Amino acid sequence: MAFSSDPLIQWLRPNAIPWAQPNDSVWKWQYRRIQSVMAHGKVFQSASVEEMAQEFPQKHKPEVSGDVNSAHEKALQISVPDSSINIDCQEDAGAVVFIFPPKGQLSWSLGRLWLAYKVWLLELLSPADDEGSKKQRVEKLLAANKTGLQSLQTQYSKDNVWYLEVVAVHPSLQSRGLGREVMKWILELVGNQPLYLECTRLENLCFYESFGFRVVNEVTLADDEGPGEKENQTLRYWVMVRSEQTS
Numbered sequence: 436m437a438f439s440s441d442p443l444i445q446w447l448r449p450n451a452i453p454w455a456q457p458n459d460s461v462w463k464w465q466y467r468r469i470q471s472v473m474a475h476g477k478v479f480q481s482a483s484v485e486e487m488a489q490e491f492p493q494k495h496k497p498e499v500s501g502d503v504n505s506a507h508e509k510a511l512q513i514s515v516p517d518s519s520i521n522i523d524c525q526e527d528a529g530a531v532v533f534i535f536p537p538k539g540q541l542s543w544s545l546g547r548l549w550l551a552y553k554v555w556l557l558e559l560l561s562p563a564d565d566e567g568s569k570k571q572r573v574e575k576l577l578a579a580n581k582t583g584l585q586s587l588q589t590q591y592s593k594d595n596v597w598y599l600e601v602v603a604v605h606p607s608l609q610s611r612g613l614g615r616e617v618m619k620w621i622l623e624l625v626g627n628q629p630l631y632l633e634c635t636r637l638e639n640l641c642f643y644e645s646f647g648f649r650v651v652n653e654v655t656l657a658d659d660e661g662p663g664e665k666e667n668q669t670l671r672y673w674v675m676v677r678s679e680q681t682s
Contacts, residue, residue, distance in 0.1 A: 443635040446656075446670040447576065448567040460566050467554065467563035472600070474551035476535035480528035481617070484605050487529030491611040529608050530617045533601035537594050537628070572670075575656050580633075583652060583674050587631055595679070597625050599632040618646055627680040635672045648675040 472478050481487055541547075557563070587596060599621065604614045622630070632648070634640055640650065652674040 441635055443576075443633075443670060443672060447569060447572050448565070449569060460564075464563040464565045467557065470550060470554050470557075472533045472535075474547060474554050476533060476541070476598075476600070479532040479534070481530040481613075482528075483525060484527045484529050484607060485525040487605075487608055487613060488611075491608060491613045491616075493611060524605065524607060527605055529605050530613055531601065531603045532599070532617065532621060534621065534624070535598040535600060537592075537596055539594050571658070572656070576670075579654055579656060583633075583654070586652070587674075587676065591629050591679070595628045597628055597630040599630055602632075614642075618643075622646060622677070625677075629676060629679045631674060631676045633672050634675055635670075637671075637673075640673060640675070643675050646677065647680070648677045650674070651676050 469478060482490075535541075584598070602614070602617060602621065604617065630648075631651075632643070633654075634643055650673045654672050654674065656670045658668050
């Protein structure tokens with residue numbers, strides 16, 4: 436949901452029903468994707484939107500009158516619900532992270548092996564596809580990702596490079612500082628090892644640069660049929676790396 440308006444998603448899903456709108460086939464595909472990431476990487480989620488809204492209040496939220504004592508003021512701030520949060524999404528996760536540790540650092544437990552087999556079997560018997568995605572564009576993106584990963588692995592050891600595929604903050608919680616706290620947590624998880632990601636918004640580059648990431652490649656993907664009247668025919672994104680940290 437947090438990525439419904441992302442340039443990458445809009446490019447992959449031209450004129451498709453937005454992810455934020457109910458759609459059984461989309462939910463099936465997204466759930467299958469989460470299962471796949473859980474089998475081969477790690478999935479993390481924060482507390483609910485409602486809880487995180489209390490932890491990260493709106494920056495422009497008005498202060499309680501100064502003539503109220505401090506203890507009572509805090510009680511009021513906790514008890515008053517955030518009016519900007521839709522009641523239908525209060526139980527959603529406030530933030531989600533999909534991250535892939537280096538090969539060899541992911542323990543293959545019996546549960547993980549079973550999940551990997553289950554996902555493989557489900558894809559064989561009942562494939563889940565995002566029907567709104569343009570197949571040609573998905574293939575182009577996957578090919579570019581593979582090439583980019585191979586390039587990075589020539590510079591860094593395959594045994595210590597992490598890949599941050601998704602870091603998403605619920606739309607109702609954005610611009611509250613939650614994203615910055617999530618990134619701090621991710622860097623603590625990764626430690627001193629190198630980490631790479633793809634940034635799809637030019638205006639977000641400075642956010643990642645503030646955490647030590649740098650742009651190592653700029654990728655432009657375009658349709659083969661050449662220029663036309665359609666919108667969103669070209670996608671641009673930036674591969675960013677946070678190099679191994681030395682103390």
